[in-house]
Amino acid sequence: xxxxxxxxxxxxxxxxxxxxxxxxxxxxxxxxxxxxxxxxxxxxxxxxxxxxxxxxxxxxxxxxxxxxxxxxxxxxxxxxxxxxxxxxxxxxxxxxxxxxxxxxxxxxxxxxxxxxxxxxxxxxxxxxxxxxxxxxxxxxxxxxxxxxxxxxxxxxxxxxxxxxxxxxxxxxxxxxxxxxxxxxxxxxxxxxxxxxxxxxxxxxxxxxxxxxxxxxxxxxxxxxxxxxxx
Amino acid sequence: xxxxxxxxxxxxxxxxxxxxxxxxxxxxxxxxxxxxxxxxxxxxxxxxxxxxxxxxxxxxxxxxxxxxxxxxxxxxxxxxxxxxxxxxxxxxxxxxxxxxxxxxxxxxxxxxxxxxxxxxxxxxxxxxxxxxxxxxxxxxxxxxxxxxxxxxxxxxxxxxxxxxxxxxxxxxxxxxxxxxxxxxxxxxxxxxxxxxxxxxxxxxxxxxxxxxxxxxxxxxxxxxxxxxxxxxxxxxxxxxxxxxxxxxxxxxxxxxxxxxxxxxxxxxxxxxxxxxxxxxxxxxxxxxxxxxxxxxxxxxxxxxxxxxxxxxxxxxxxxxx
Numbered sequence: 001x002x003x004x005x006x007x008x009x010x011x012x013x014x015x016x017x018x019x020x021x022x023x024x025x026x027x028x029x030x031x032x033x034x035x036x037x038x039x040x041x042x043x044x045x046x047x048x049x050x051x052x053x054x055x056x057x058x059x060x061x062x063x064x065x066x067x068x069x070x071x072x073x074x075x076x077x078x079x080x081x082x083x084x085x086x087x088x089x090x091x092x093x094x095x096x097x098x099x100x101x102x103x104x105x106x107x108x109x110x111x112x113x114x115x116x117x118x119x120x121x122x123x124x125x126x127x128x129x130x131x132x133x134x135x136x137x138x139x140x141x142x143x144x145x146x147x148x149x150x151x152x153x154x155x156x157x158x159x160x161x162x163x164x165x166x167x168x169x170x171x172x173x174x175x176x177x178x179x180x181x182x183x184x185x186x187x188x189x190x191x192x193x194x195x196x197x198x199x200x201x202x203x204x205x206x207x208x209x210x211x212x213x214x215x216x217x218x219x220x221x222x223x224x225x226x227x228x229x230x
Numbered sequence: 231x232x233x234x235x236x237x238x239x240x241x242x243x244x245x246x247x248x249x250x251x252x253x254x255x256x257x258x259x260x261x262x263x264x265x266x267x268x269x270x271x272x273x274x275x276x277x278x279x280x281x282x283x284x285x286x287x288x289x290x291x292x293x294x295x296x297x298x299x300x301x302x303x304x305x306x307x308x309x310x311x312x313x314x315x316x317x318x319x320x321x322x323x324x325x326x327x328x329x330x331x332x333x334x335x336x337x338x339x340x341x342x343x344x345x346x347x348x349x350x351x352x353x354x355x356x357x358x359x360x361x362x363x364x365x366x367x368x369x370x371x372x373x374x375x376x377x378x379x380x381x382x383x384x385x386x387x388x389x390x391x392x393x394x395x396x397x398x399x400x401x402x403x404x405x406x407x408x409x410x411x412x413x414x415x416x417x418x419x420x421x422x423x424x425x426x427x428x429x430x431x432x433x434x435x436x437x438x439x440x441x442x443x444x445x446x447x448x449x450x451x452x453x454x455x456x457x458x459x460x461x462x463x464x465x466x467x468x469x470x471x472x473x474x475x476x477x478x479x480x481x482x483x484x485x486x487x488x489x490x491x492x493x494x495x496x497x498x499x500x501x502x503x504x505x506x507x508x509x510x511x512x513x514x515x516x517x518x519x520x521x522x523x524x525x526x527x528x529x530x531x532x533x534x535x536x537x538x539x540x541x542x543x544x545x546x547x548x549x550x551x
Contacts, residue, residue, distance in 0.1 A: 049459070051550050057311070072463070080459035089456050103460045128507040 001027045001158055001189040002048060004082035007057035009043050009213075017043040018213045025191060027157070030184040032200050033193040035210035041193045044080070044210065045162055048191075049081060050074045062157060079107060082151030082188075087141050090135040096122070096146050097131035103154045120148040127177060141172040148176070151181060159183055161192040165199060173199055242363045250428030254264050255469070262473035274479075282483025283435050284529055285489035287428030288517065292490060296422055296514055310391050314371040323371060326399045330375060335390045338376040343370055370401065386409045432532060435482070439475050446471060447544045455550045464545060471541045472534055479533025483526035491516050 002025040009018040018040045025031055035041055046052040047059055050066055059066040062080050065172040069077060085208075090099050100121055104114045122128050135143050144164060151159060161180065165173035177199065184190045194200065200207055209216040265274040270379055290473040323341070329352065330339045342350070342427050351360050381390045384407050391405045447454070462521055494516040 036285055049550075075458070075461045075463045075466075077461075078459065081461075083459055088458065089452075091453055091456060102457065106457065106460060106462045108247060108254060109249065110246070110253075 001029070001062060002191065003058075003060040003061075004044075005045065005048075005058040007054045007059055007087060009040075009047060010055050016213055018054075018210075019049075019066075021210075021213070023208055023215055025189060027189055028187050029206070030180065030190040031192070031206040031208060032203075033191055033208045033210065034195060034197065034200060036195070039210040040213045041210055042162065043177050043213075045160055045193055048160060049083060050077060057221065075106075079103065079154065080156050080158060082154075082156040082159045084144075084147050084151045084159070084161040084164050086166040088135070088147040090146055090150075091141060092135055092189070094134070095131065096133050096135065096138070099135065099146055100149045101154050102150060107154060117153055118149075121153040124152065124182075125149045140167050141175075144168065144176065144179065144181075148179060152188075157187075159188050159190045161190070161194075163194055165194060165196055166193060168213050170198075174202075177203065259468045259473045259476075262470050263472070263477055265474065266477055276478060277437065277481045277485055278527070279438055280435055280478060280533075281485025281489060283431050283438065284482055284486035285493075287424070287431050288486050288490050289493055290424040290427060291521075292515070292517060293492065294424055295416070297417055297420065299515065302490040310375040310387065310394060311378065311404045312373040312375060312394055313401045313403070313500045314373065314399055316370055318371075318399050322399055323373075326397060327373060329397070330373065330394070333390075333393075335378055335381045335386075335393070336375055337378040340374040340376075342372045342374065344371050347372055352495050373400075384414065425537055434537070435479075435529070436536040438505075439478050440540040442478065443471050443475055443537040443540040444544055446474065447541065447548070451548055452547045453543065458548070459550045465547060468538075468541050471537050471545075475535075475537025475540075476530045477533070478537075479530035480526055482533070483529030486529070487517060487522050487525060508518070 002023075004021050004023050007018060007021045008016075010016050016135050021040075021044065033041055033044065044051065047054055047066070048061055050069065053066065061077060062074065064077060091102075097118055100118045101114050104117055109117070118131065119128065122131065127145055128141060130138070130142070135146060137144065144167075148164070151161075153181055159180070164180075168176065173196065180190050180192060249495050314326070316379055320343070321342075330336055344367050347362065348367050348498055351357070351369060375390075376395065377387050381387055387405055387407060391403050394400060395403050454467055492513050498514040
């Protein structure tokens with residue numbers, strides 16, 4: 001699903017963010033991406049979502065070589081990626097319904113279909129019946145779940161989460177992770193960037209650890225290796 | 231993983247895509263209108279600026295149009311006077327008239343014989359008494375020729391005059407249209423001035439709308455970023471702004487039309503009084519319904535253009551980070 005081959009990224013100004021990063025996340029897999037702030041987690045996610053492009057190496061997402069992707073094709077690639085952000089990126093002046101419906105409106109679904117799918121997505125994250133609320137009226141955890149509902153509403157094959165539990169207490173964090181597991185069970189590939197090592201330790205998933213722009217350890221890291229190396 | 235699968239543009243069937251395309255456009259158009267409605271003060275200010283800017287060239291257009299109607303009524307008054315050679319018999323003059331009448335360029339022929347000419351001269355010149363002392367009538371017979379509509383313009387009438395002067399019985403002809411030519415030159419100058427001013431104001435309209443749309447884009451920066459993140463195409467993001475521009479244009483155009491009508495109504499009574507002194511019954515004409523349509527169409531195009539230029543420049547700059 002996500003394949004990096006000797007990928008490097010240098011920002012204009014000479015700041016080296018990633019060097020020689022190679023890994024492969026298979027279809028239907030769930031993995032964590034970890035490392036200190038500044039280790040290159042955000043850059044890696046930006047390369048996957050084509051917010052940035054690599055200077056060297058090859059990035060393939062869902063079988064598409066990013067280097068060959070024209071600017072006009074980027075939106076269609078992004079529709080296959082559900083993205084969840086630490087600060088939710090919700091539109092505060094719009095209702096929960098409008099926020100979650102956005103990807104469907106963009107893809108041109110009919111109104112009835114949108115209504116059905118939004119209700120389904122909100123139900124899945126436990127916010128059923130809060131369509132008419134505004135994000136500002138919800139708690140931090142609820143806002144995060146609105147963001148998750150928006151990411152999964154068009155059933156993308158790939159789910160990316162950048163510090164999804166950053167502002168939440170441990171119990172809420174666990175709830176969110178259980179939610180990701182449910183999506184993964186239904187076949188969605190999931191990659192979660194986090195520095196919450198306690199959380200990772202409690203789960204039995206593969207972990208990619210970044211340090212100063214490099215991936216630590218072998219390609220197929222298991223949990224204990226990565227923690228040891230960290 | 232080696233082959234590059236085609237990125238599907240949409241997951242919907244083609245028929246659904248086509249239907250949704252139109253529904254989206256209508257929805258976007260309505261949403262843009264709603265957006266304007268929710269910010270009435272700033273929207274109204276922009277529309278007022280557009281209305282005033284558009285009303286000026288439109289007012290000048292009305293002015294030119296009215297000037298044209300007036301000069302046209304003078305235009306058709308262009309008559310050619312043909313003075314007949316002295317000593318021609320009445321019979322040969324009649325045959326000349328008969329020949330003139332079959333000219334395709336000639337609409338009407340009036341014959342004033344020597345006696346009538348003298349009578350008219352006596353009546354109008356004030357030399358009545360003195361003329362009666364003359365032994366012979368010094369005035370030639372005159373044939374007044376009215377050119378057909380096609381030849382009533384200055385150049386057309388001149389051309390016809392040259393042709394008529396070839397007739398054997400005609401001594402010479404006169405065409406008193408120099409003043410008309412001057413007037414037409416003035417009108418042409420006026421038209422060109424109007425065109426130049428209109429071009430400037432049209433540019434102003436495009437700039438005003440462009441700037442308004444730029445501000446709207448800045449205000450919705452976060453929304454645009456999120457839309458780009460969840461896979462919205464440039465066209466999708468652009469569309470509401472383009473519709474906003476078009477609405478600005480349409481409403482600005484209608485506002486300009488209202489202003490023009492008020493202006494015409496205000497000027498008409500004064501003008502009617504002035505023309506009344508000259509014995510004319512002319513009224514000032516406002517814009518016709520077709521012209522209103524053209525004005526609104528032009529305005530909406532300018533709105534679209536202004537927002538398109540703005541959107542093209544500023545949307546690219548907003549990328550999620």
